[in-house]
Amino acid sequence: xxxxxxxxxxxxxxxxxxxxxxxxxxxxxxxxxxxxxxxxxxxxxxxxxxxxxxxxxxxxxxxxxxxxxxxxxxxxxxxxxxxxxxxxxxxxxxxxxxxxxxxxxxxxxxxxxxxxxxxxxxxxxxxxxxxxxxxxxxxxxxxxxxxxxxxxxxxxxxxxxxxxxxxxxxxxxxxxxxxxxxxxxxxxxxxxxxxxxxxxxxxxxxxxxxxxxxxxxxxxxxxxxxxxxxxxxxxxxxxxxxxxxxxxxxxxxxxxxxxxxxxxxxxxxxxxxxxxxxxxxxxxxxxxxxxxxxxxxxxxxxxxxxxxxxxxxxxxxxxxxxxxxxxxxxxxxxxxxxxxxxxxxxxxxxxxxxxxxxxxxxxxxxxxxxxxxxxx
Amino acid sequence: xxxxxxxxxxxxxxxxxxxxxxxxxxxxxxxxxxxxxxxxxxxxxxxxxxxxxxxxxxxxxxxxxxxxxxxxxxxxxxxxxxxxxxxxxxxxxxxxxxxxxxxxxxxxxxxxxxxxxxxxxxxxxxxxxxxxxxxxxxxxxxxxxxxxxxxxxxxxxxxxxxxxxxxxxxxxxxxxxxxxxxxxxxxxxxxxxxxxxxxxxxxxxxxxxxxxxxxxxxxxxxxxxxxxxxxxxxxxxxxxxxxxxxxxxxxxxxxxxxxxxxxxxxxxxxxxxxxxxxxxxxxxxxxxxxxxxxxxxxxxxxxxxxxxxxxxxxxxxxxxxxxxxxxxxxxxxxxxxxxxxxxxxxxxxxxxxxxx
Numbered sequence: 001x002x003x004x005x006x007x008x009x010x011x012x013x014x015x016x017x018x019x020x021x022x023x024x025x026x027x028x029x030x031x032x033x034x035x036x037x038x039x040x041x042x043x044x045x046x047x048x049x050x051x052x053x054x055x056x057x058x059x060x061x062x063x064x065x066x067x068x069x070x071x072x073x074x075x076x077x078x079x080x081x082x083x084x085x086x087x088x089x090x091x092x093x094x095x096x097x098x099x100x101x102x103x104x105x106x107x108x109x110x111x112x113x114x115x116x117x118x119x120x121x122x123x124x125x126x127x128x129x130x131x132x133x134x135x136x137x138x139x140x141x142x143x144x145x146x147x148x149x150x151x152x153x154x155x156x157x158x159x160x161x162x163x164x165x166x167x168x169x170x171x172x173x174x175x176x177x178x179x180x181x182x183x184x185x186x187x188x189x190x191x192x193x194x195x196x197x198x199x200x201x202x203x204x205x206x207x208x209x210x211x212x213x214x215x216x217x218x219x220x221x222x223x224x225x226x227x228x229x230x231x232x233x234x235x236x237x238x239x240x241x242x243x244x245x246x247x248x249x250x251x252x253x254x255x256x257x258x259x260x261x262x263x264x265x266x267x268x269x270x271x272x273x274x275x276x277x278x279x280x281x282x283x284x285x286x287x288x289x290x291x292x293x294x295x296x297x298x299x300x301x302x303x304x305x306x307x308x309x310x311x312x313x314x315x316x317x318x319x320x321x322x323x324x325x326x327x328x329x330x331x332x333x334x335x336x337x338x339x340x341x342x343x344x345x346x347x348x349x350x351x352x353x354x355x356x357x358x359x360x361x362x363x364x365x366x367x368x369x370x371x372x373x374x375x376x
Numbered sequence: 377x378x379x380x381x382x383x384x385x386x387x388x389x390x391x392x393x394x395x396x397x398x399x400x401x402x403x404x405x406x407x408x409x410x411x412x413x414x415x416x417x418x419x420x421x422x423x424x425x426x427x428x429x430x431x432x433x434x435x436x437x438x439x440x441x442x443x444x445x446x447x448x449x450x451x452x453x454x455x456x457x458x459x460x461x462x463x464x465x466x467x468x469x470x471x472x473x474x475x476x477x478x479x480x481x482x483x484x485x486x487x488x489x490x491x492x493x494x495x496x497x498x499x500x501x502x503x504x505x506x507x508x509x510x511x512x513x514x515x516x517x518x519x520x521x522x523x524x525x526x527x528x529x530x531x532x533x534x535x536x537x538x539x540x541x542x543x544x545x546x547x548x549x550x551x552x553x554x555x556x557x558x559x560x561x562x563x564x565x566x567x568x569x570x571x572x573x574x575x576x577x578x579x580x581x582x583x584x585x586x587x588x589x590x591x592x593x594x595x596x597x598x599x600x601x602x603x604x605x606x607x608x609x610x611x612x613x614x615x616x617x618x619x620x621x622x623x624x625x626x627x628x629x630x631x632x633x634x635x636x637x638x639x640x641x642x643x644x645x646x647x648x649x650x651x652x653x654x655x656x657x658x659x660x661x662x663x664x665x666x667x668x669x670x671x672x673x674x675x676x677x678x679x680x681x682x683x684x685x686x687x688x689x690x691x692x693x694x695x696x697x698x699x700x701x702x703x704x705x706x707x708x709x710x711x712x713x714x715x716x717x718x719x720x721x722x723x724x725x726x727x728x729x730x731x732x
Contacts, residue, residue, distance in 0.1 A: 123623045147687045194692035265505040334502035334523045337708040342557035
């Protein structure tokens with residue numbers, strides 16, 4: 001056991017912190033938040049500096065953390081253009097990797113991951129988007145998807161739909177994943193505005209009306225995609241935990257600077273034990289969340305993911321983010337809501353919701369521990 | 377909870393106003409402020425002068441009906457409730473301490489009939505690092521004020537060093553605007569004042585007794601009632617959603633963690649509500665405690681409501697995320713929490729408590 005990050009990861013962390021400090025200016029963060037505008041220029045710069053490197057997962061993880069520490073909306077936007085790519089890396093055909101994955105890895109195209117629909121949410125198997133097979137082997141896609149990150153800007157999506165009615169009590173069967181291009185006929189994306197936070201990221205509702213999907217766009221095997229999605233979540237949840245860690249750490253950074261300024265102004269509030277305990281309680285939880293996250297990441301990056309460790313990390317880190325921003329903002333009061341801490345407060349809440357709500361993460365932990373206990 | 381007849385009457389009218397007039401304007405209020413038309417209707421109903429006596433054009437509501445009004449409006453639009461609380465508890469109430477002063481009475485009348493609104497310059501009290509404030513220099517009133525709510529008011533209230541009330545009717549200019557977490561229906565910025573003697577009036581003074589801090593403390597119950605309304609608005613939406621929304625084949629309310637959290641929150645709010653109304657004419661300690669308890673409960677209830685709504689709640693069209701923003705904004709604008717906790721500790725445990 002070694003609690004120190006390897007040198008190359010430390011270097012990446014430093015590089016990411018410097019990039020974020022330089023590019024995520026207060027003005028840029030406020031502008032993209034207010035206008036609900038995706039920062040395409042920042043995405044390009046982040047790509048040029050090598051932050052989107054699937055071959056260096058530890059580097060991407062610490063970059064995510066450092067980016068969100070400075071600004072969660074811009075931070076996620078800078079690293080999210082390849083969202084969903086692991087699906088093709090793990091289950092895609094050579095044709096799909098060449099046609100869809102490569103241009104994303106070269107920074108020329110963007111991808112998205114489309115699972116959630118308005119009726120289902122965390123209940124992945126409850127989706128209604130449907131694939132019906134044509135005589136020539138291709139499929140027709142109909143239905144809709146909601147809350148899709150990169151929905152209005154991605155070139156293609158890895159999309160989950162129902163391809164056959166499930167057998168009784170086996171709702172997770174009969175689900176298929178396909179690549180759908182935004183340029184395909186019958187595809188429509190509508191940006192969803194009015195988000196509480198993470199407003200620099202692009203979120204859209206997608207609708208499909210008889211979109212023709214060629215047979216070669218089916219990812220892996222027909223009917224087996226529930227497993228692919230769960231595999232993907234075991235990866236993406238670790239990156240969400242890193243976002244949450246970044247948000248919590250960013251809030252603590254702001255508290256520390258605030259206390260220093262208070263002290264300089266001679267305010268008694270700065271050194272009271274209430275302030276000291278606040279620092280200690282938030283810092284302890286952040287460290288606990290970081291240890292959980294790095295442990296889950298170390299299993300995953302050795303190709304032996306542990307879903308219990310992953311769900312624990314995601315649930316605990318997300319809760320730590322909202323805990324940190326709420327407690328700190330309560331302490332700072334008007335001095336806090338008039339600074340970018342208010343944006344951290346708005347940005348943090350989604351951590352407990354997307355990529356599996358905290359409730360779903362807890363169910364995964366409990367069910368898998370039960371299975372382990374019963375020796376299954 | 378059973379209310380007296382007068383409170384029930386106010387409640388019914390306030391509910392009707394909230395449903396017919398406030399709710400349809402909810403999105404507009406968040407985007408561009410409370411429409412003038414809505415404020416005119418509020419004035420007609422006597423809400424802008426709720427605590428003013430009838431001879432000054434007010435509705436002369438007692439503490440319980442006034443709290444019921446704020447609670448009801450806050451559950452629909454926290455911004456509207458906050459604005460009405462501002463006009464009554466932070467503007468009219470201190471002016472009523474100077475009855476007999478023509479200027480003070482004229483100001484109360486103008487607020488009550490909606491022809492002129494006011495605001496209290498209490499922003500400095502909210503900060504952990506006091507800095508600005510207005511000072512008299514060569515007869516001019518000069519200085520900067522942070523955290524000014526409703527800066528478009530027709531007049532501003534500040535305090536003179538000898539315990540008098542300063543009614544300021546000009547010489548103020550807006551400086552920095554702030555990011556808007558919540559209470560977006562009410563303006564919020566910092567201001568710079570350079571007011572010549574002709575544009576301000578000193579009322580009272582040289583005997584002490586009045587201060588911005590004492591006014592803010594007396595507003596504790598009104599702020600608590602506003603927080604209660606926010607918590608109830610957020611919670612009732614979550615309860616409704618949990619009964620309708622199905623996931624994994626069942627309504628959300630069937631799941632233990634959801635049901636336990638919602639019902640415990642409801643029990644908490646009901647007990648706090650009984651405490652708040654039960655102490656309507658009570659001492660400062662109970663008012664302060666109610667404010668601290670309920671502003672905190674509003675933050676937690678709105679977070680719970682967000683979680684129950686899942687992804688849907690994250691978007692403004694579900695009308696839930698505003699409670700999450702407004703609850704925290706109310707906590708920040710309703711007083712300095714660190715000072716209030718110290719004050720409460722002093723009242724409960726004796727002087728010198730909570731000083732280390």
